[in-house]
Amino acid sequence: MELISPTVIIILGILALLLFLQRKNLRGPPFIRGWIPWIGAGFEFGKAPLEFIEKARIKYGPIFTVFVMGTRMTFVTEEEGINVFLKSKEVNFELAVQNPIYCTASIPKNTFLALHEKLYVMIKGKIGSVNLYQLTGPVTEELYEQLENLGTHGTMELNSLVRQLLFPVTVNTLFQKGFFPTNERKIREFHQHFQAYDEGFEHRSHIPECLLRHWSKSKKWFLALFEKNIPYIKTYRSAKDNSNTLIQTVLDIIEMEGYEERSPNYGLLLLWASLSNVVPVTFWTLGFVLSHPSVHRTIVEDISSVFGTAGKDKMKVSEDDLKKLPLIKWCILETLRLRAPGIITRKVMKPIKILNYTVPSGDLLMLSPFWLHRNPKLFPEPEVFKPERWEKANLEKHAFLDGFMAFGSGKFQCPGRWFALLEIQICIILILYKYDCSLLDPLPKQSPLHLLGVQQPEGQCRIEFKQRK
DSSP: OOOOOHHHHHHHHHHHHHHHHHHHHTOOOOEEOOSBTTTBTHHHHHHOHHHHHHHHHHHHOSEEEEEETTEEEEEEOSHHHHHHHHHOTTEEHHHHHHHHHHHHHOOOHHHHHHHHHHHHHHHHHHSSTTTGGGGHHHHHHHHHHHHHTTOSEEEEEHHHHHHHHHHHHHHHHHTOTTOSOOSHHHHHHHHHHHHHHHHHHHHHTTSOGGGOHHHHHHHHHHHHHHHHHHHHHHHOOOTTTOOOOHHHHHHHHHHHTTOGGGHHHHHHHHHHHHHTTHHHHHHHHHHHHHHSHHHHHHHHHHHHHHHOSOSSSOOOOOHHHHHTOHHHHHHHHHHHHHTOOSOEEEEEOSOEEETTEEEOTTOEEEEOHHHHTTOTTTSSSTTSOOGGGGGGSOGGGTOOOTTOOTTOOGGGOOTTHHHHHHHHHHHHHHHHHHEEEEESSOOOOBOTTOOSSSOOBSSOOEEEEEEOO
């Protein structure tokens, strides 16, 4: 029997050593895989995803991978991993979100990739910081109109109050005056369908549409609404300045690029983006302000010093007026810090090294603004509502505090962030100018179930309002 030659043994040994070193070099982060095929750790993760992320960080360290519903998600929680998330050229935002966009708005991946940057640049310019204050007048007028419908006094659930005010204001400003219904039955129908669509939006990325019957019905309702109204939206012109609304400019680009058949889908996506976060941010901001008497008192005094003490008179809000009321903006930003999105994401294009681990291509790299904002190194007393911490931010130059990522990060931060801040500022000014307000219930805890977008309240909270005399 012929023995294996020493040369072959040496070659095999070298190959084995190289393979061992390669595998050692490609060692992945701690992996939470679960035990059910495809679902992975989905059941445990889905019970309370925000809490799951923090418990995993404590147990496994600053980087770990979770396998959920066929998807590998690698979370980074400390400086080195965060820097890779923010700066690496090997991770990509558009490829990370294209599948959720397809699942929720039926926009094909090739269409999304062809249009996204063009639409992003346009929206950022149209309602960004440069042109922002052209919208102050229309937003103020729309809010006044909705406040008149509240009457002189009343009691409402705070979230319902905010929806009643901001749904028509946002839609009539960004889409078309009169696009939001005025008939009580149709208003109720709009609210019900949007709530169903919004609540199921996060789940649709992982669950087939056929299993989300109510969500699918509401999605189709909105697509039909846009299909019917887009011809009228295109020809609408403001009686005041003949300018295009945001949706009109979006539709122009879509048509110019040859994707006109997807106009209703982009209408739906823009509607969701413009309403889904502005309502909970306003809810929480009013809730925090009314729960902190000294902050509430100071804001009311500031508003009176700028606009006078009478709550009955109709006033105009200017850019200079807003600059005289910085505490309101600080409160909104502090609210966003405390109720920030659970995750933002990037797609890993090529293997990347983080803390001696290799994250493979195909993973979704995840960062949690919610937990990052609770890092005491970045935000001392992180669980405390301290709007005064924002005095250090250079908001005149549109710069936030270091580590603040409520609007995302990098090239594709939320393009509507400045409009949302403006709208919420004016809403709070007008409510507290016109009414004496108080909460009748403790401010609820945040729901532990949401990763996408601003955190939602776990329960209800009633507000009482009386017209100021």
